[in-house]
Amino acid sequence: MYSTHLWHPCSQMKDYESFNPLNITQAKGNFVYHNNKPIIDAISSWWCKSLGHNHPQLQAALITQLNLLEHTILANTTNPTIEKFTKKLCTLTRTDKVLFASDGSCAVEIALKMSIHARIIRGQTKKTQFAALRNSYHGETCATLSVSDSGLYKKPYQSLLFDCTFLTAIPYVSGKKDILWHDAKEHWFQTQTQLEMIKDKLNAIIIEPLIQGAGGMLIYSKDYLSYLSQWCKENDVYLIADEIMTGIGRTGKMLACQYANITADFICLSKGLTSGMLPLSVCLTHDFIYALFYDDYKTQKAFMHSHTHSGNTLACAVALATLETFENEQILDYVNHTLAPTLARNLYEVADKTQALHNIHHLGAVVAADIKNPSHPRQGYQVYQKAVQLGAFLRPLGNTIYWLPPLNTDLKTLNQLKDITIQALLTLD
Ligand SMILES: Cc1ncc(COP(=O)(O)O)c(C=O)c1O
Structure with missing residues (x-):
């Protein structure tokens, strides 16, 4: 043994x-x-x-930050590094707000929870369901496994999971030259039929934009992604873009969603965010979501989600250096x-x-x-x-x-x- x-x-x-x-x-x-x-x-x-490993600029940023401040509780505190990083990240991703976690799965949990909580605040208590794509993978906590179509990973834990509708007609492509990359109407019509049946109860659709990593590095049409986003907007369904693998340049754009010219309601990033030097993840969102939660304390609308290491300052310093290095190099x-x-x-x-x-x-x-x-x-x-x-x-x-x-x-x-x-x-x- x-x-x-x-x-x-x-x-x-x-x-x-x-x-x-x-x-x-x-x-x-x-x-x-x-x-x-x-x-x-x-x-x-x-x-x-x-x-890559141990990039000199990232290492230098880490050491500089280490000599100043490594981490404080992020409730009731802020610091210049986090302010600078969140501003830069929002500008790059055309978002307004950043919530922090440490692992990809926890960023997805934030998006799932926040989307549901937003419905409650909006009085849409019947809109509780999620849809995801066939072959999807969004992490390994119980909620993220629920929206993943990853048999092997989720089977033993079925009793802990909630239902999710998996959209089946996905136009997989060989690359950007594939005809389906530009025109996925046929597949979209099938998906639309599937969605129309559940739309009244549907809270959000979660996707890995354009590449399904753990599902086998499967690539699908940017046209399909455009249709999906448009349908979400027309039907008041939130779109959650899990860019944990695809984000921060992996597909040749800062976000994979940019291929389809769309901005999701919630965007999850991790992995490349610190070039893997320290664990950090974020859920990005917009002012229109933020405004829903913003009220007097007694209304109990606050988003009460936290992790001990939410916004770890060392990790934020490295993430800021990562974004700067992307530009410099x-x-x-x-x-x-x-x-x-x-x-x-x-x-x-x-x-x-x-x-x-x-x-x-x-x-x-x-x-x-x-x-x-x-x-x-x-x-x-x-x-x-x-x-x-x-x-x-x-x-x-x-x-x-x-x-x-x-x-x-x-x-x-x-x-x-x-x-x-x-x-x-x-x-x-
Ligand atoms: C698309 C996607 N979402 C979520 C996750 C989960 O991230 P983590 O392993 O950091 O929890 C992964 C990890 O591979 C991923 O590829």
Whole structure:
């Protein structure tokens, strides 16, 4: 039996009997060091290391803040770092207000709770239901699991969860050149029929805009997202954009919703917000929501949600430095003109040279493909093992191989990653 005191997340611990966890002694840029051996972090350590590991500007911001103030309770206090960060974040995202949590799931919980609470204040007590997309993933607390379509993750906890309607007609695309990306009318009409049946009771629709990460890096049409947003506005249904993976530049725009020119009522961000240096998440919203909750204390309309580490100042200082570094280093330009096209081209080359992949899809700095005719359900896991031995940390989702590297990964590393992926795939049984 594999046994240490550490119980790893999202792992069958028995797997570690045959393949030990990596022993990370250091991390820098695009690399983690396993017993001092460099390994390419091809998945940005669960999608969060947007500027790589230990970026010097972020490290400097952290140390400066550490010497001033690390954290205070955020009820009844504020500080210059948080004021500056929230202002910048709202300007970038065209929102007005920021509520803080630490993990992505908790930011989604805030959005779910706040949307329901808003209905109560508005006297719309029948509008209590949520809809989400098929294959969605919004986190692993009980409320976020309820709005996730992730069988494996939620099945044992069904007794703790609430009902959610899952919209089924999703126009998945291979990328921006796919016809459905621009025109998803047919799929939308099917979705509309599904929505019309529940609209009187519907409080909010929650989506991962354009890329469903844990569902298999599935990419869907921006036209569909526009229709969905328009329908929400026309039918007084809130739209919650869970941009925890897609936000802060991952798709080539600051927010994925910008592809469809929409602004959701609630926007959740985490992961890349601090480039994964410290845990921080936010739920962003607008003045029209804020105004609902704003009244004399005795009316009991206040949004009484808090976490001990709401708005941790160290994390906010790093998040502010992350946003500034995006501007200073023109990260979005690099993603759009260099990283995204190289990732896509390289994955097509992998597919060509190995003949082991199909269904390639990509958007911004996310590329994915499925193993063709897998001989067993864990071939992806075999690819992970082989790639680690060769020097790249891939963590396939089932039999879907994907790359989601730091947004500033250089071309040499991308080509190294391509060669390692080819070799790993060529050794599959
Ligand atoms: C879209 C999305 N929402 C929510 C979450 C949950 O975030 P966390 O793991 O920080 O709770 C994730 C995590 O992968 C995610 O990808």
